Amino acid sequence: MRIYLIWKWFAPALLLIHITTKLIGLETGISADLILYNLVVIAAIISILRAPLHSDPFAIAFTALACASWGIGSLVSSLSEFLNFADNSVLISNISYSLFYPFAFIAIPRIIGRRSKLQLIEILDAAIFGLGLSSIVTALILIRFIENIPGDSAAAFFAVLYPICDIALVVIAIVGVFISGLSKRTALLLTGILTFALTDFYFLWEQISGQYSFGQISDDGWLLGILLIALALWSAPNSNQSDSKIHPALIAVSIFISPALLSAIALRPDYFPIYVVIPTITTLFLAFIRMTLVIRQASNLGEEKILARTDELTGLPNRRRLIAEIGALSGVEGALLLLDLDGFKPVNDQFGHETGDQILRQVAARFSRSLPTGSVLARLGGDEFGVIVLGDESTTLEVAHALKATLSYPFAIGGNQISISVSIGHVRNDKNGDLLQRADAAMYEAKRSGKAIVEAAVYQP
Numbered sequence: 001m002r003i004y005l006i007w008k009w010f011a012p013a014l015l016l017i018h019i020t021t022k023l024i025g026l027e028t029g030i031s032a033d034l035i036l037y038n039l040v041v042i043a044a045i046i047s048i049l050r051a052p053l054h055s056d057p058f059a060i061a062f063t064a065l066a067c068a069s070w071g072i073g074s075l076v077s078s079l080s081e082f083l084n085f086a087d088n089s090v091l092i093s094n095i096s097y098s099l100f101y102p103f104a105f106i107a108i109p110r111i112i113g114r115r116s117k118l119q120l121i122e123i124l125d126a127a128i129f130g131l132g133l134s135s136i137v138t139a140l141i142l143i144r145f146i147e148n149i150p151g152d153s154a155a156a157f158f159a160v161l162y163p164i165c166d167i168a169l170v171v172i173a174i175v176g177v178f179i180s181g182l183s184k185r186t187a188l189l190l191t192g193i194l195t196f197a198l199t200d201f202y203f204l205w206e207q208i209s210g211q212y213s214f215g216q217i218s219d220d221g222w223l224l225g226i227l228l229i230a231l232a233l234w235s236a237p238n239s240n241q242s243d244s245k246i247h248p249a250l251i252a253v254s255i256f257i258s259p260a261l262l263s264a265i266a267l268r269p270d271y272f273p274i275y276v277v278i279p280t281i282t283t284l285f286l287a288f289i290r291m292t293l294v295i296r297q298a299s300n301l302g303e304e305k306i307l308a309r310t311d312e313l314t315g316l317p318n319r320r321r322l323i324a325e326i327g328a329l330s331g332v333e334g335a336l337l338l339l340d341l342d343g344f345k346p347v348n349d350q351f352g353h354e355t356g357d358q359i360l361r362q363v364a365a366r367f368s369r370s371l372p373t374g375s376v377l378a379r380l381g382g383d384e385f386g387v388i389v390l391g392d393e394s395t396t397l398e399v400a401h402a403l404k405a406t407l408s409y410p411f412a413i414g415g416n417q418i419s420i421s422v423s424i425g426h427v428r429n430d431k432n433g434d435l436l437q438r439a440d441a442a443m444y445e446a447k448r449s450g451k452a453i454v455e456a457a458v459y460q461p
Contacts, residue, residue: 007050008234011043015223022217033215034078040223041071044230051233059110060233066103067226073097074222081214094158101165108172111189111232163204166197188232196225311379313357314364322378322386326436329429334389335396336435338425338443339367339403341383347418358413359420366406372399386439393428400424400453423447426455 018036048064073096080089173193177186199221206212311318317325326336341363348356360383367377367385372395376388387403389396403424410419425443427435446454 007047008231011040011047011227011230014040014043015220015227018223019217019220022220034081037215037219037223038071038075038078041067041074041226044223044226045071047227047230048233051230052236056110059107062103062107063111063229063233066100066107067230069096069099069103070222070226073100077214098158098161098165101169104169105172108169108189108193111229112173112177112186159204159207162200163197166193166200169193170197183235183237185232185235185237188228188235192225192228192230192232194225195221195228199225314361314379316364316368316385317376317378319378319380319386322376322380322388323436325376325378325388329388329435332390332429333392334429335391335393336427336429336439337387337389337396337400337403338380338436338439339385339387340423340443340447341407342421342423342447344383344420347420351413351416351418355413355416355418359411359418362411362413363407363420367403370399370402370406375399386436396428397426397453397455400426404452422452424453426453428455 014036018033018040021033021036045064045067048060048067051060073093076089076093076096080093170193173186173190177190199218202218202221203212206218310316310321329336344356344359347359360379364377364379364385367387371377371387372389372391374390378386380386387399389399391399404422407420407422410417412418423443423446425439425441425446427439427442429435442454446452
């Protein structure tokens with residue numbers, strides 16, 4: 001158990017050592033300082049991967065990927081500092097740093113919530129929200145600060161992009177905490193994200209003011225934020241946690257931002273930086289993909305609901321659908337008929353189930369043709385059918401006799417003439433008692449007595 005906990009506290013211990021050396025002014029040399037700095041990141045990634053099993057495996061995986069991307073950026077920056085790499089090392093490190101955010105957009109809602117599967121829509125929502133918010137804030141902030149940030153335009157863009165993405169992360173975390181409730185897990189996560197974000201804002205401020213120097217103690221703020229996020233994975237989730245995810249309203253706002261921003265760019269092309277167009281167009285493209293998936297899912301769900309209430313053999317409504325229709329009969333004049341085929345079992349025994357299935361389909365067709373408009377015909381299972389008929393008592397009894405008459409002539413199947421009959425239980429919708437139960441009793445009385453149609457007795461509570 002003690003060995004197991006080493007993975008939890010090893011990274012914080014390394015960070016404490018690194019901060020202590022900075023505070024006491026211990027001269028360790030730039031190389032030793034950067035090695036220790038990056039060892040903290042590696043230890044944090046190991047801690048994330050060793051987190052208890054009660055954490056969502058997807059949350060662990062994407063958190064590790066986020067920290068690994070940021071760690072690669074830190075490693076490239078460190079190597080370029082004392083090995084004098086080529087100029088493109090800055091661009092490589094910035095790209096690696098920026099990859100932290102797409103992985104974090106997916107990981108954070110999963111750390112807060114409890115889901116066993118990763119859905120494509122979940123990834124799209126995270127990307128849409130992050131890009132949408134980033135594009136509008138970039139448009140508002142970048143044009144104000146880009147001229148004051150040292151370096152080329154790409155470096156300036158990334159310097160502003162980081163805090164913008166941090167805003168998106170903070171919003172996602174705060175919304176998730178409101179949904180799932182405050183706990184040790186969510187408190188560590190939110191504190192870690194806020195620490196990481198504040199460090200980015202401080203970095204941007206110092207760059208603008210020209211006071212930033214590589215390797216200063218404020219850089220440990222990023223490490224502290226990552227460690228707090230890692231420690232959140234070691235804390236058990238609340239038992240009452242919900243399946244938290246990015247709120248649909250936030251997605252809608254993010255999608256709305258894109259066409260609005262494109263319109264503004266079209267009207268004032270000289271006012272907005274070209275970088276804004278990239279996340280804006282990407283947001284609209286991802287929104288189109290998401291809409292397509294939602295429409296497809298809705299269509300599939302509709303088909304599943306239909307299939308769930310449809311008899312596979314005859315295509316009629318099934319028992320579930322009939323019960324639902326009975327529930328909607330309140331205050332409507334009508335009757336429920338239950339029909340059970342007589343002599344059907346010997347047909348199955350003599351001619352086989354395939355012939356029996358053909359008869360059931362033909363019976364369903366005959367019954368359907370004899371019913372008035374507004375009636376509901378359902379197959380309840382086996383050779384049993386149910387019918388809801390609207391109208392007064394004489395009308396519903398007339399329908400019952402018509403249904404019986406449809407079976408007065410035989411079925412011609414495979415050169416065989418097969419005759420069957422039907423027993424019908426009839427019960428009026430008198431708002432008393434269980435209609436299905438009373439109709440079932442009347443139907444069995446019809447079979448027992450040999451009468452074709454039996455009306456249920458008046459209900460006596």
